[in-house]
Amino acid sequence: MIIQRPSAPFYIQFELTSSCNQSCFFCYNEMGGRSNSELSLNEIKSILDQLHAIGVYSINFNGGEPLIRKDFFEIAHYAHSLGFDLHLNSNATLIGENEAIEIAKYFPSVCVSVLSSNPEKHDKLTGYVGSYNRVSRGIDNLLKQNVKVEINVCTFTDNYRELYEIAKSFASEGLHVFCVTRYILNNPKEQSRLLGQQETIEVLDSLERIANDFKTYKEVKLPGPVPYCELSAEYVEKLRYWNTPCQVGYGVCRISPIGVVTPCPLSDEVMGDLRENSFENIWNSDGWEKFSNCIHVTKACIECEELNSCRGGCLGYDDALKKACLTPDTRKWRK
Numbered sequence: 001m002i003i004q005r006p007s008a009p010f011y012i013q014f015e016l017t018s019s020c021n022q023s024c025f026f027c028y029n030e031m032g033g034r035s036n037s038e039l040s041l042n043e044i045k046s047i048l049d050q051l052h053a054i055g056v057y058s059i060n061f062n063g064g065e066p067l068i069r070k071d072f073f074e075i076a077h078y079a080h081s082l083g084f085d086l087h088l089n090s091n092a093t094l095i096g097e098n099e100a101i102e103i104a105k106y107f108p109s110v111c112v113s114v115l116s117s118n119p120e121k122h123d124k125l126t127g128y129v130g131s132y133n134r135v136s137r138g139i140d141n142l143l144k145q146n147v148k149v150e151i152n153v154c155t156f157t158d159n160y161r162e163l164y165e166i167a168k169s170f171a172s173e174g175l176h177v178f179c180v181t182r183y184i185l186n187n188p189k190e191q192s193r194l195l196g197q198q199e200t201i202e203v204l205d206s207l208e209r210i211a212n213d214f215k216t217y218k219e220v221k222l223p224g225p226v227p228y229c230e231l232s233a234e235y236v237e238k239l240r241y242w243n244t245p246c247q248v249g250y251g252v253c254r255i256s257p258i259g260v261v262t263p264c265p266l267s268d269e270v271m272g273d274l275r276e277n278s279f280e281n282i283w284n285s286d287g288w289e290k291f292s293n294c295i296h297v298t299k300a301c302i303e304c305e306e307l308n309s310c311r312g313g314c315l316g317y318d319d320a321l322k323k324a325c326l327t328p329d330t331r332k333w334r335k
Contacts, residue, residue, distance in 0.1 A: 005250045005292045008055040008283065013254040013265045016044070016075065017064040022091055023127035024115070026154050026193075028186050028266060029064060038257045041071045043275070045078050047255065050279040052082040060111075062089035062265075064257065067099065076106040087111065089152075092138030093131055100141035109148040111179070112139055117165040125158070143174040150177035155203060156193040163206040164213075171214040178210055178217045181224040184266060184317050188324040197231060197329070204238045227313030228306050229331035236306075245311040249291020253283075263291065266316025300332040 017038055018029045039047070051059065059079060066072055067090060079086055088103065092112040095103065103110065112135060116122040119132035139149050151170050153163060167178050180203060182195055195203065203222075211220040225243040228236045246264075254265045259274035261282050272282030290296045297312035304310070312318075318328045327333055 005288065008051075008057075009251055009253050010056075010247070011058045011060065011252045012051060012056055013060050013062060013252065014047075015063055015255065015257050015265070016061055016066045016072065017069050018257050019068045020063060020065040020091070021068065021093060021128065022065070022131060024113075024125060024154070025127075025190060026156065026183050026186060028184065039259050041074060043259065044075055047259070047274055047279065048075075048079050048082055048084075050274075052084070054280050054283065056084070058085040058087065060087040060089060065091055065094065067094040073102050073106075076102075080106040089113075090138075091126070091131070091135065092142070093128070093134035095138035095141050097141050097144075100138075100145045100147065103142065104145035104147050107147060109150055109176070110142055111150040111152050111177075113152050113154065114166055114170065115154065116159050117162050117169045121159075139170070139175075143172070146174070148174055148176045150179055151175060152179040152181060154183055155180050155195065156183035157195065157199065158193060160195060160199050160203055160206075163203065164209055167210040167214055167217070167220075171216050173216055175216055176218045178214070178220045180207060180220075180222050182226070182314075182317065184224070184314070185320040185324055185326075188326075191324065191326065200226060201231060201235060204235065204242060207242055208238075224314045224317065225311065227301075227330050227332060228310045229300075229304070230313065230329070240309060243310070243313075245309065246314055248315055249288055249296065263288075264316055266314070267319065298332045304332070 015029070066088065076086065086107050088107045088110045090110055090112060114122065114135060115125040122132040123129050142149055151166070153166055155163065163180060183193055185191055185194060207220050207222060210217065221244060222242040223244040225246050226239055228239050231239060248264045252264060254262045255274065256262065261271045261274060262269055263271065271287050272285060294302060294307065296315065301307055301312040312332065321328050
């Protein structure tokens with residue numbers, strides 16, 4: 001299968017900082033204070049100019065926690081003035097009434113992470129006492145400004161059975177998306193938290209219940225796709241319905257806080273450095289060919305009749321397991 005790469009990615013994940021006021025165990029970015037090597041305001045504006053010139057449509061600002069940057073709203077204002085479709089990932093703990101008013105000027109929606117329906121457990125998982133209450137307040141402040149909110153639950157063995165209760169806790173007008181992502185291994189010591197086949201099946205069943213029972217959610221989705229061959233044949237149709245096929249290398253890419261371009265936020269494969277080259281030159285460099293030719297997936301995937309729909313699942317998920325010297329438990333990796 002050959003995928004025709006567009007002249008620009010549809011969607012950029014732009015990480016503005018690696019700094020965060022929480023310390024979630026599953027975060028793929030290094031925690032800590034803001035590095036002196038992070039992009040300056042002027043560098044970010046220059047990159048935004050380049051993205052606009054090449055025809056990028058949508059940008060999602062994330063981090064770390066983007067609102068930690070004191071110049072965040074200046075960045076948002078500049079990006080908005082260029083006409084981008086803007087979105088924001090935030091833990092919402094820093095979104096007071098004034099911040100929500102400013103966010104509403106630039107962002108039609110904000111994606112907020114929630115880890116448990118139990119405040120104490122949520123706080124423990126984020127490493128921040130009081131975070132659940134602050135998240136809830138942040139969400140309320142956004143809704144008052146008519147900003148749509150997307151709930152994202154990073155799902156692992158500790159919380160996958162809470163998905164329905166989390167969805168129930170937050171279901172209301174304005175909460176327009178309920179999103180579930182599987183935990184991607186970022187520390188070999190945490191492998192017991194990875195979902196197995198049966199847990200993944202239960203997640204799919206929960207998504208169906210949530211979609212049926214809470215109609216205020218206009219969309220319920222599983223953006224970290226699961227390869228069809230990971231589950232038994234009876235669940236392939238469910239996966240086909242819930243999966244969002246991976247667009248790594250042709251529809252999406254990531255810009256890190258220091259200006260490094262990678263195929264996706266979960267990849268550490270450096271495609272170029274925006275301090276040394278233009279985005280257009282990086283996007284048109286030879287290193288991306290493997291994605292359009294689909295040689296970044298396994299031989300079994302290339303030969304599979306479901307490749308066009310499945311796309312091999314989440315490649316970042318597999319890569320994380322392989323880095324920990326683990327073999328993904330899917331048929332595509334079995335010899």
